[in-house]
Amino acid sequence: MNSNPSTPMNANAPSSSSGGAGSPDSNAPRRNSKRPKYSRFTQQELPACKPILTPKWVISAFVLVTIVFIPIGLASLLASRDVVEIIDRYDNTCLQGSKSEKVQFIQSVESNKTCFRRLTVRKRMKQPIYVYYQLDNFYQNHRRYVKSRSDQQLRNRGDENDTSTCKPENEANGMSIVPCGLVAWSLFNDTYSFSTSNNRQLNINKRHISWKSDRDEKFGSDVFPKNFQNGSLIGGGRLIESIPLNEQEDLIVWMRTAALPTFRKLYGKIEVDIEEGETINVVLENRYNTYSFSGKKKLVLSTTSWLGGKNNFIGIAYLAVGGLCFLLATTFTIIYLVKPRHLGDPTYLSWNRNPGGH
Structure with a gap:
C-alpha cells in the first residue's frame, strides 16, 4: 500500500459523497450513507454537570443522608410500635x-x-x-x-x-x-x-x-x-x-x-x-x-398510625441506610485527617481547558 500522501487518487474511483445529499450532480446515483445525522445530543456535547467527588463533598453527602434517614427511621419505628x-x-x-x-x-x-x-x-x-x-x-x-x-x-x-x-x-x-x-x-x-x-x-x-x-x-x-x-x-x-x-x-x-x-x-x-x-x-x-x-x-x-399498619421494615431500612452512611462518613473523615491524599489541580481537566468539550 502506497503511503505517499501526494499520490493522486484513482480518477475512476467513485467519490464517497457522489449522489449524496447536497451533491451538485443531480444525475449521479444516490447512495445511502450510514453516517448518523449530527446533533449535539447524539455526540454528547450538551452542557452537563461534571462534579468532582472530593473527600469533603463525599463526606458531606454521607452526613446529609445520615441526618435525614435516621430521624425518619426512628419515627417510623415509634409509629409502628404504637400499633x-x-x-x-x-x-x-x-x-x-x-x-x-x-x-x-x-x-x-x-x-x-x-x-x-x-x-x-x-x-x-x-x-x-x-x-x-x-x-x-x-x-x-x-x-x-x-x-x-x-x-x-x-x-x-x-x-x-x-x-x-x-x-x-x-x-x-x-x-x-x-x-x-x-x-x-x-x-x-x-x-x-x-x-x-x-x-x-x-x-x-x-x-x-x-x-x-x-x-x-x-x-x-x-x-x-x-x-x-x-x-x-x-x-x-x-x-x-x-x-x-x-x-x-x-x-x-x-x-x-x-x-x-x-x-x-x-x-x-x-x-x-x-x-x-x-x-x-x-x-x-x-x-x-x-x-x-x-x-x-x-x-x-x-x-393504625400515621404510617399505616404495623410494619417495622420501613424503619429498620431507614436506620440501616442511615447507620451505614454514618459509618462511611466517619471512616472517610478519619482517613482524610490521618493520611490525606494530595489532590490534582482541577484546572487541568479537559472540560476546564476546553469548555466546549471538543
Missing part, C-alpha cells in the same frame, strides 16, 4: 383430625362449623379497629387463576354472557354464571362476630372496605349475581342476588387479587375503643377450605 395488633390462627384449633378428615368435614353441608375463640387485649385499642382475615399458602397470583374472570361482565349488565375467559367456572346447568371465573367462585366465606367479656356487642362496619375506584368503575350498579355457586362443587361464599355487585364489598375486596401467597384482606371495621385487659369473644364460622392445600387461616385485629 396494636392481635393475630389468631384458628384453622387447626377449630378443626382436629387428619387432612382427609378435615377436608371431608369442611366440605360437608350438614356439619356444624361454629367455633369460639377468646382474645385478650394487651394494650388499649383505639378506633377504628380493622378486622382482617389472613391466608397463607394461597396463590392468588397464579396465571390461570388471575385470568379466570370477566371484567366486562362485572361492569355491564348487557355482557353477562361474556364468559369466554372464565373457564372452567363459566357455565352451570347450561346458563352463564354471574360473576363467573375462579376468582369469584373461590370467595372467602368465613364469618366473624365479636363481643367483650362484659357482654358488649362489637358491631362490624362493612361499608367502604373496598376501593372507591373499584366500586365506581369495575363493578356495575345494574349487575346482579345470577346462577352463582350452582355447580356440582361449591368453591366458597354465596352472594345475595337482590344486591348489585358494586354493593357487595366482600366480593370486591376478594376480587382484587394479591401478589404474594400470604396476604390479608379487610373484613370490616370496629368503630369503638377496646380497653386494655378486656377479653374479646369471637364466634366464627369455619367454612373456608384451606385444608386441602395445607393453607393457614388467621384472624387479625389491628389499629
Whole structure:
C-alpha cells in the first residue's frame, strides 16, 4: 500500500459523497450513507454537570443522608410500635383430625362449623379497629387463576354472557354464571362476630372496605349475581342476588387479587375503643377450605398510625441506610485527617481547558 500522501487518487474511483445529499450532480446515483445525522445530543456535547467527588463533598453527602434517614427511621419505628395488633390462627384449633378428615368435614353441608375463640387485649385499642382475615399458602397470583374472570361482565349488565375467559367456572346447568371465573367462585366465606367479656356487642362496619375506584368503575350498579355457586362443587361464599355487585364489598375486596401467597384482606371495621385487659369473644364460622392445600387461616385485629399498619421494615431500612452512611462518613473523615491524599489541580481537566468539550 502506497503511503505517499501526494499520490493522486484513482480518477475512476467513485467519490464517497457522489449522489449524496447536497451533491451538485443531480444525475449521479444516490447512495445511502450510514453516517448518523449530527446533533449535539447524539455526540454528547450538551452542557452537563461534571462534579468532582472530593473527600469533603463525599463526606458531606454521607452526613446529609445520615441526618435525614435516621430521624425518619426512628419515627417510623415509634409509629409502628404504637400499633396494636392481635393475630389468631384458628384453622387447626377449630378443626382436629387428619387432612382427609378435615377436608371431608369442611366440605360437608350438614356439619356444624361454629367455633369460639377468646382474645385478650394487651394494650388499649383505639378506633377504628380493622378486622382482617389472613391466608397463607394461597396463590392468588397464579396465571390461570388471575385470568379466570370477566371484567366486562362485572361492569355491564348487557355482557353477562361474556364468559369466554372464565373457564372452567363459566357455565352451570347450561346458563352463564354471574360473576363467573375462579376468582369469584373461590370467595372467602368465613364469618366473624365479636363481643367483650362484659357482654358488649362489637358491631362490624362493612361499608367502604373496598376501593372507591373499584366500586365506581369495575363493578356495575345494574349487575346482579345470577346462577352463582350452582355447580356440582361449591368453591366458597354465596352472594345475595337482590344486591348489585358494586354493593357487595366482600366480593370486591376478594376480587382484587394479591401478589404474594400470604396476604390479608379487610373484613370490616370496629368503630369503638377496646380497653386494655378486656377479653374479646369471637364466634366464627369455619367454612373456608384451606385444608386441602395445607393453607393457614388467621384472624387479625389491628389499629393504625400515621404510617399505616404495623410494619417495622420501613424503619429498620431507614436506620440501616442511615447507620451505614454514618459509618462511611466517619471512616472517610478519619482517613482524610490521618493520611490525606494530595489532590490534582482541577484546572487541568479537559472540560476546564476546553469548555466546549471538543
